[in-house]
Amino acid sequence: MISERAKKVKPSATLSIDTKAKEMKASGIDVISFAVGEPDYDTPDNIKAAAIKAINEGFTKYTPVGGIPELKNAIAGKLQKDNNLQYKPNEILVSVGAKHSLYNAAQALYSEGDEVIIPAPYWVSYPDQVLLNDATPVIVETSEEDLFVVSPEALSKAITKKTRAIVLNYPSNPTGFTYGKKALEAIAEIVVKNDIYVISDEIYEKLLYDGLKHVSIASIGPEIKKRTIVINGFSKTYAMTGWRVGYAAGDAAVIKAMENIQSQSTSNPTSISQKAAIEAINGPQDFIPVMLEEFDRRRKHMVTELNAIDGVSCKMPQGAFYAFANIKGYLGKRSANMVIKDSSDMALYLLEEAAIALVPGSAFGAEGYIRLSYATSMEKIQEGLARIKAALKILA
Ligand SMILES: *Cc1c(COP(=O)(O)O)cnc(C)c1O
DSSP: OOOHHHHHOOOOHHHHHHHHHHHHHHTTOOOEEOOOOSOSSOOOHHHHHHHHHHHHTTOOSOOOTTOOHHHHHHHHHHHHHHHOOOOOGGGEEEESSHHHHHHHHHHHHOOTTOEEEEEESOOTHHHHHHHTTTOEEEEEEOOTTTTTOOOHHHHHHHOOTTEEEEEEESSOTTTOOOOOHHHHHHHHHHHHHHTOEEEEEOTTTTOBOTTOOOOOGGGGOHHHHHTEEEEEESTTTTTOGGGOOEEEEOOHHHHHHHHHHHHTTTOSOOHHHHHHHHHHHHSOOTHHHHHHHHHHHHHHHHHHHHHTSTTOBOOOOOBTTEEEEEOGGGTTOBOSSOBOOSHHHHHHHHHHHHOEEOEEGGGGTOTTEEEEEOOSOHHHHHHHHHHHHHHHHTOO
16 A cells, blocks of 8 residues: 555645646636746757757767766856856756755755754645655745745744754745845854755746846855755756756765765656756856746736736735735635635636636645736736636625
């Protein structure tokens, strides 16, 4: 039968809602999905060409487990240039997506009885990855007034002798908010004082609006750098979700442990994708501001339209491609055949009544909110929000 460990985890909520929406679509229903967690852009041609070249040249065999030296060097150069971080190749591990790097880090760092602090709203996989490694997620609430940034007080209060790490994600999926340098400095101080680790998921670093600049917590000083595992990847910035390549950078001993684990599970990330990733880093970057400008237009439109709906409010996000809207005004209301008790009910109601797919806040540990991705066309955003508005209007 199924192991106790496997019984502890649930399938990724975001992926399962997307699957359900796709099934409805396949059956002929005109579903508009705001549930997707990937850019609606195609991978840039220069990156595709690098992969095709790799295939034609027969670069289709096993590579070193933790990534080819050329890619590790490109990543080291990127971390230096973008993040002011110096890492040697033995402090970098290339994995099968950032999610895989996160998982390797969880395997390498957590033991039974350890506690791992996760500020909510959180990305869906963090608590389950902790559970899969026999440790205990400790969820720390943040507030909408604080733009969902964890306060130093709340963090300090959550730390015990068993605390092993804190997981940070900025810019954040699902909220779209990020941590500025000041907030990171306050957290770094607590982390160093308590000698714990930070898992720093920075996968949306290039998707920041209004001229905001990303700062990595690892760049604050040598003491925090030693205790940080930086996680990043290619999926979001380069529209490469299907290629499955991401990476971790950190202390050599931790990276080595992660690599050993990877060597006994997946082995190397796909050889072809590694060549594509080198081109993503070293090739032209002009695709990014173009995509960002379009996301920015959609962001403003979606948030403006959300705020125009009675009983819905949404703060303007700073990054990523999600709007995290407050729907608390609708909880307790009823439709013809159901009471909307929570965000899950709301997601179900909107899917059935308006053929709109989105993710309930409860999936991210935050009740009373819904997450809408604007990685979809302006027309769909327009039409979808009109449908949501109409569906909410008939609730009493
Ligand atoms: C998409 C996403 C990831 C996973 O990225 P992959 O490289 O595709 O595995 C990790 N963290 C967050 C917060 C994400 O939204």
